[in-house]
Amino acid sequence: MRWEVWQATLGVIVGLSVWAGDSDRALSAGPPATPFVEDETLDATGSPRLEVAPARMPLNVSVEEPSAVEFDGPLILSPDGEETILEEPIWEPLVVEEYPGEFLDSECAPRKPVWFRNLSIAAGVHGFKGPSDFGQSGNFGFDEGLNWGAPVPFVQNLPFCSGLGFQLGVRGVHGNYSGNQATWAFDGFSSDRDQFFFTAATFTRRLERGWQTGGAFDYFHDNYYDDTDLKQARTEFAYVFDGRHELGFWGAYGAGSDQVTFTIVHKLVTSLEPNDVYTLFYRRRFTGGGQGRIWGGVTGDGDVVLGADGTVPLGTNWSLQNNFTYLIPKEGRGFGAETQESWAVSIRLVWYPGQLSRCVFKDRFQPLFDVADNGVFLVERGPTTLAP
Known part of the structure; x- marks a missing residue:
């Protein structure tokens, strides 16, 4: 009887240790290594469509590393090398025209109307x-x-x-x-x-x-x-x-x-x-x-x-x-x-x-x-x- 109790207690301790180790590894690994989230909504033809959630980019991927995340037209490559084709754009391009002279965050950047600025x-x-x-x-x-x-x-x-x-x-x-x-x-x-x-x-x-x-x-x-x-x-x-x-x-x-x-x-x-x-x-x-x-x-x-x-x-x-x-x-x-x-x-x-x-x-x-x-x-x- 005593041996059975000690054997059961030892099994519980080993199980808790294994569970704690898996939890630590999961926390240190960060979010999933894919920025994609599947959405089973249907498109205009009735087929399932895969949506992309840019806000869920993995924390271990830097936007300054072009090899990590690549954008090539409508084709997006994940760090795993998986390809996803976007059926419609999910962002609009931002065009910033250069004003000759100073950057926009400079105190000398133009802020007044052009008819009033150089008076x-x-x-x-x-x-x-x-x-x-x-x-x-x-x-x-x-x-x-x-x-x-x-x-x-x-x-x-x-x-x-x-x-x-x-x-x-x-x-x-x-x-x-x-x-x-x-x-x-x-x-x-x-x-x-x-x-x-x-x-x-x-x-x-x-x-x-x-x-x-x-x-x-x-x-x-x-x-x-x-x-x-x-x-x-x-x-x-x-x-x-x-x-x-x-x-x-x-x-x-x-x-x-x-x-x-x-x-x-x-x-x-x-x-x-x-x-x-x-x-x-x-x-x-x-x-x-x-x-x-x-x-x-x-x-x-x-x-x-x-x-x-x-x-x-x-x-x-x-x-x-x-x-x-x-x-x-x-x-x-x-x-x-x-x-x-x-x-x-x-x-x-x-x-x-x-x-x-x-x-x-x-x-x-x-x-x-x-x-x-x-x-x-x-x-x-x-x-x-x-x-x-």
């Missing part, structure tokens, strides 16, 4: 002097303006037109609130001075590498001792290196002249026209989101012209923009040189309502040209004669 509004102070001042005192005052860029519609999918943008901008300039030496002797003219600039352009901006080009049209109205209306064209060609460095050329070309009349004892007439400018430049895009440029060249009359400009982000949507231009007359310090000298300096605060200020130059449709001002629209004066 900038600026206001600041300026000082300038040119041949229309007859070598007398310069001009100081305030200015305001806006500049807007966007992709050219309907052509982005055409050959050689991808990334083609356009821009429109205006600027108002006001100064000489207390008068100046150039107009005190003139008969019947106010002392203050108002100017209006308009710029329209098309361009292609490169973010990483390649040729960057653009062409602009500028209109200039000057209400001084007489009303003046002038026009010019501007071009820019540059090669972008590594997304940070640019070497290129920019030029300005006059498109006609205008005559102004004034009276100093006698009625006089003189002509004003845009100065042709040919320069080489180097532009640097900074890691903080700003950029700067230095340039130098000559005018069509042989004068030397130098300049620089820079934009520095301030806070979230604001930047500080600075520039200067200095034209050195070919006469040097000779007679009449002071009447042909030109210079311009400006400091402006710029607001970008559509995106972060440190991201504006990472957008390929950000305007390539600044709105014209007295620093890029240089004027020369012709001989003064008696009015007929």
Whole structure:
């Protein structure tokens, strides 16, 4: 009897041990090594159909191992080498189009509407002097303006037109609130001075590498001792290196002249026209989101012209923009040189309502040209004669 009890007890212990070992092996083995679950639902013909449950992929199969799970059209291969033909797709392809510039998870990824994204509004102070001042005192005052860029519609999918943008901008300039030496002797003219600039352009901006080009049209109205209306064209060609460095050329070309009349004892007439400018430049895009440029060249009359400009982000949507231009007359310090000298300096605060200020130059449709001002629209004066 005792031997039978001990024999029964030993059998129970061995059975429990075997059961525990099988359970451990089952748990360590993970889920079944097949991602397929048979569903006995019937298809349209009344035949059983096999459905696939992608959520039940085995845990020991990595999607980064193409040899483990293979998808080839409608045929799916399991890790066991079994084949299952899907009668209809169970997923839709996801297509993500690339936006030139930044990844979608970047803070510079486009989030505002395209008509609003590349708008900038600026206001600041300026000082300038040119041949229309007859070598007398310069001009100081305030200015305001806006500049807007966007992709050219309907052509982005055409050959050689991808990334083609356009821009429109205006600027108002006001100064000489207390008068100046150039107009005190003139008969019947106010002392203050108002100017209006308009710029329209098309361009292609490169973010990483390649040729960057653009062409602009500028209109200039000057209400001084007489009303003046002038026009010019501007071009820019540059090669972008590594997304940070640019070497290129920019030029300005006059498109006609205008005559102004004034009276100093006698009625006089003189002509004003845009100065042709040919320069080489180097532009640097900074890691903080700003950029700067230095340039130098000559005018069509042989004068030397130098300049620089820079934009520095301030806070979230604001930047500080600075520039200067200095034209050195070919006469040097000779007679009449002071009447042909030109210079311009400006400091402006710029607001970008559509995106972060440190991201504006990472957008390929950000305007390539600044709105014209007295620093890029240089004027020369012709001989003064008696009015007929």
